Amino acid sequence: MKKSSMTRRLxxxxxxxxxxxxxxxxxxxxxxxxxxxxxxxxxxxxxxxQITPDHxxxxxxxxxxxxxxxxxxxxxxxxxxxxxxxxxxxVRQASLHQDYKNPEMGMQATGGSxxxxxxxxxxxxxxxxxxxxxRNAAAKQLDQPLDKILLADGNVVVGDKSYGFGDxxxxxxxxxxxENSPLRSPAQFDQIGRERPRLDAxxxxxxxxxxxIDAEVENLYRxxxxxxxxxxxxxxxxxxxxxxxxxGVVDVVQIKSGVAxxxxxxxxxxxxxxxxxxxxxxxxxxxxxxxxxxxxxxxSLNDSSQKGLxxxxxxxxxxxxxxxxxxxxxxxYAPYLAHxxxxxxxxxxxxxxxxxxxxxxxxSVQVSAGAAVYYGDFDADKVKMHPAFLGGGFGRRSxxxxxAEAVAIAKQSGRNIQxxxxxxxxxxxxxxxxxxxxxxxxxVSKQGLIETWAVRRVGPNxxxxxxxxxxxxxxxxxxxxxxxxWLSKLGHPLFNRFVADASNGDGIYGxxxxxxxxxxxxxxxxxxxxxxxxxxxxxxxxxxxESFIDELAQRAGIDELQxxxxxxxxxxxxxxxxxxxAAKAGWGKPLPEGHFHGLATHSSFxxxxxxxxxxxxxxxxxxVHKVTAAIHxxxxxxxEIVRDQVEGGIMYGLxxxxxxxxxxxxxxxxxxxxxNYPMLRMADAPEVEVHIVESQExxxxxxxxxxxxxxxxxxxxxFKASGQRLRDLPLRLG
Amino acid sequence: xxxxxxxxxxxxVDIDPDTPLLWxxxxxxxxxxxxxxxxxxLCGACTMHLNGEAVRTCTLPISAVQGAVITxxxxxxxxxxxxxxxxxxxxxxxxxxxxxxxxxxxxASALLAKNPNPSDDDIVTAMNGNICRxxxxxxIKSAIKSVSKSGAAAMRNKESMVETFxxxxxxxxxxxxx
Numbered sequence: 042m043k044k045s046s047m048t049r050r051l052x053x054x055x056x057x058x059x060x061x062x063x064x065x066x067x068x069x070x071x072x073x074x075x076x077x078x079x080x081x082x083x084x085x086x087x088x089x090x091q092i093t094p095d096h097x098x099x100x101x102x103x104x105x106x107x108x109x110x111x112x113x114x115x116x117x118x119x120x121x122x123x124x125x126x127x128x129x130x131x132v133r134q135a136s137l138h139q140d141y142k143n144p145e146m147g148m149q150a151t152g153g154s155x156x157x158x159x160x161x162x163x164x165x166x167x168x169x170x171x172x173x174x175x176r177n178a179a180a181k182q183l184d185q186p187l188d189k190i191l192l193a194d195g196n197v198v199v200g201d202k203s204y205g206f207g208d209x210x211x212x213x214x215x216x217x218x219x220e221n222s223p224l225r226s227p228a229q230f231d232q233i234g235r236e237r238p239r240l241d242a243x244x245x246x247x248x249x250x251x252x253x254i255d256a257e258v259e260n261l262y263r264x265x266x267x268x269x270x271x272x273x274x275x276x277x278x279x280x281x282x283x284x285x286x287x288x289g290v291v292d293v294v295q296i297k298s299g300v301a302x303x304x305x306x307x308x309x310x311x312x313x314x315x316x317x318x319x320x321x322x323x324x325x326x327x328x329x330x331x332x333x334x335x336x337x338x339x340x341s342l343n344d345s346s347q348k349g350l351x352x353x354x355x356x357x358x359x360x361x362x363x364x365x366x367x368x369x370x371x372x373x374y375a376p377y378l379a380h381x382x383x384x385x386x387x388x389x390x391x392x393x394x395x396x397x398x399x400x401x402x403x404x405s406v407q408v409s410a411g412a413a414v415y416y417g418d419f420d421a422d423k424v425k426m427h428p429a430f431l432g433g434g435f436g437r438r439s440x441x442x443x444x445a446e447a448v449a450i451a452k453q454s455g456r457n458i459q460x461x462x463x464x465x466x467x468x469x470x471x472x473x474x475x476x477x478x479x480x481x482x483x484x485v486s487k488q489g490l491i492e493t494w495a496v497r498r499v500g501p502n503x504x505x506x507x508x509x510x511x512x513x514x515x516x517x518x519x520x521x522x523x524x525x526x527w528l529s530k531l532g533h534p535l536f537n538r539f540v541a542d543a544s545n546g547d548g549i550y551g552x553x554x555x556x557x558x559x560x561x562x563x564x565x566x567x568x569x570x571x572x573x574x575x576x577x578x579x580x581x582x583x584x585x586x587e588s589f590i591d592e593l594a595q596r597a598g599i600d601e602l603q604x605x606x607x608x609x610x611x612x613x614x615x616x617x618x619x620x621x622x623a624a625k626a627g628w629g630k631p632l633p634e635g636h637f638h639g640l641a642t643h644s645s646f647x648x649x650x651x652x653x654x655x656x657x658x659x660x661x662x663x664x665v666h667k668v669t670a671a672i673h674x675x676x677x678x679x680x681e682i683v684r685d686q687v688e689g690g691i692m693y694g695l696x697x698x699x700x701x702x703x704x705x706x707x708x709x710x711x712x713x714x715x716x717n718y719p720m721l722r723m724a725d726a727p728e729v730e731v732h733i734v735e736s737q738e739x740x741x742x743x744x745x746x747x748x749x750x751x752x753x754x755x756x757x758x759x760f761k762a763s764g765q766r767l768r769d770l771p772l773r774l775g
Numbered sequence: 776x777x778x779x780x781x782x783x784x785x786x787x788v789d790i791d792p793d794t795p796l797l798w799x800x801x802x803x804x805x806x807x808x809x810x811x812x813x814x815x816x817l818c819g820a821c822t823m824h825l826n827g828e829a830v831r832t833c834t835l836p837i838s839a840v841q842g843a844v845i846t847x848x849x850x851x852x853x854x855x856x857x858x859x860x861x862x863x864x865x866x867x868x869x870x871x872x873x874x875x876x877x878x879x880x881x882x883a884s885a886l887l888a889k890n891p892n893p894s895d896d897d898i899v900t901a902m903n904g905n906i907c908r909x910x911x912x913x914x915i916k917s918a919i920k921s922v923s924k925s926g927a928a929a930m931r932n933k934e935s936m937v938e939t940f941x942x943x944x945x946x947x948x949x950x951x952x953x
Contacts, residue, residue, distance in 0.1 A: 107872055108870075108871035108872030108873065108909045109871070110871070238865055238866060238867070238868035239868045239870070241870070241873065242864065242865045242868050242869065242870055243854055243865050244854075244873070245870035245872075245873025245876050246857075246861045246864035246865050246869065246870060246873075246876055246880065247808070247848065247852065247853060247854050247857070247861055248806075248807070248808020248809065248847070248848035248849055248877045249808065249854060250873050251807070252810075252874060254807075254810070254811065255807035257805060257807075263802070288791055289791070306790070306791075306794065306798060306802060306803075307798050307802060308791065308793075308794045308795065308798050309791065312793075381908060382872075382874075382908060383810070383812055383818070383820060383872065383874040383875050383906070383907075383908045383909075384810065384812075384872075384874045385811065385812070430872070430873065431872060432810070432872050432873070432874030433872045433874060433908050433909065434872075435908075461811065463814055464812065464813040464814055464815070464818075465814075681868050682868075685868070685871060685911070685914075686871075688910060688913065689871055689909045689910040689911070690910075691910065692907075692909070692910020692912070693908070693909075693910060714813055714814075714815050714817060715813055715815070715817040715818055715906065716815070716817060720818075720906045720908060721910070721912075722903050722904075722905075722906060722912075723898075723899050723902045723903050723905075723912045723915070723916070724899045724903045726910070726912040726913065728913065729913060
């Protein structure tokens, strides 16, 4: 099975840390025993399930729900094996505990589109064992043979009698919990694969779903932080005298990232923050602007003495490039991007003596708890996490920087506080999708087969910036705090020297049969921090790869669909998705006047996705009318959610393809809100049709794979419509 | 002191007059369904009804609300007594992360109250100020259309569906999961 890039990133993080004499452990594994608080009289077979005497099944959701539908998906797995309706289960977001670690990642985190894949068997096993325990208890209590005890629709059925699960919890609690109970077979599934509105739709349609920003505690003050215009610069000095005189302001405190104003209301804090006077030290990033960064990338791309690091080398590498019938070369560029989650970062902290409660929407309860321990100087067992729904994650809510700020403010001001970032804070203090400049080269045979595939890539790494962000919060207790702080400051420049972030190579060489491949990455990093952005390396690499494949096909004079199929004979999933989308969209069939099709195919996070964009041009405006998509993601838990995620990936990808660009002037991010970092709106949203390839294979990712093929599908259609090959993102017609 | 109607109840508040209505409703009256997204009226997550019109409350100072009738998502319908649009939202499985959906519903309900059978263009015009980062636009459109076709929106007296809101009892209900 293909490992997610998150796994590889974590692996590299831990190997990198090991290389410097560290083992990244976990200072905040959570309490011993079960992961939840006991309920009197309840049956508590494992950390995922509780069954109360009044028949309520409670499921503790180990992954973060950020829109991707994992609440629905994982609850469905429990429902399937426990023979309960999913709607009858009380689902609660799990707090910090080692039992909730993602089995693929080894930490309690949600990302890399792997939550269903990684937990498909373990969670079903937990539920199947629970079901077996209830049956055993019923058999004993009712003095009936086990084969007469059936579970159906949340009840224990014995002949013509029916009992609630709660009737047997007392006996079940006294008996051993069975292990390795048989799982239901796909032929028996009546919940998995069923079409059903998602379970959290009601809460999210009535304003009752609780996001991090909705937390309320007693005596809560609100905080706003002013940070350096050049990200990461240290504070030289500040004058808070004017701010302290403002209405409602109770405190001004300095924290690592800047200066926080604490006031009775958010509005008071936000207003007073504008009257802070701050001086910042100069940093290297302050000497960079988008033009100089691009020039630096270009110089590096053309300077063959900069060898860079190897991401892939197969067969003869790039040695035979010039021996093919045709050699094609082209340079492509993708810019920095911001995540722009709808819910700006926020965190609420209640301090009670030497302990604290943290209310936050986070992709990693573990990272967030680690941030509270480190930056609030709390003992690990004194931090109580209250995870909430996430108003979008997309990789942004995996860093713990929100918690780090909030605990420091609460601790210093001695108050319960809620920190809310403004949209401007969010836009200019992101961990950005890294920019990349890429030279694609390929040798193609007379028959249109790719013989050599060579990529030279220039841009920042992500991994080093993750070290900066994560090292303190994931480092084990026994390490001296000053040491981890020092090491983390070395972060990205240190790691850039000897580690090529796996995400740089993700998806840029794997899909086609080419015998000879060489991919190298030259790290050039002006210092703007980078992070995981929905589909990570695939988000730009698919654009490079799939635009370039169209160029190869066109140079060879072969239909773009046929060219791809001929070169992906060893990629059955992608072939199936590609053939399905071609049939559904009517590839090669007549379109309305002025409309053109563009195709792109890409595998990521274990799944294969093919998309066909129908595009027309009006002046210099690119109009995307429709996107047809096909996904092969193995077995499907809820088709409704798979389609939603692919469609969501298309919309997120289209925002990036048409508008997305973060630019710098003297190190300062120029985008601040939705007027200059626009989002796709309803008027420009294309019709989307998603088809799912039937499969009984193990489930794979769906949260991210819908995104990567979108930009190249549109760019390939734009070429057909305009004759212009757009090799830079965002797509702009000249 | 500012007086206004919030979800059918008279309320009064003594607060800095330039405080946006959004923060008054969220943090003073503890109604958390309306969301903060941009603070510039660009994303629509904060949308409420002011005298029946959809407005962005992150930029609307409380001083401008004196004497007005305000409806937030909590006044549109409740889990036990859904507005037809909320019912449609659930049936169409519209939300993903869900953060923008209160605002989407308030814009959609203001549209249908005025125009029970909107065209596609009418829907886009009314909804274009509401951003959904998860990209649920096509489902929002379908859900609105399903309600407009059945004519259910025109019909039910909106007032009868508003749950009486008493700020005195609207207290801290949230002690998140333990």
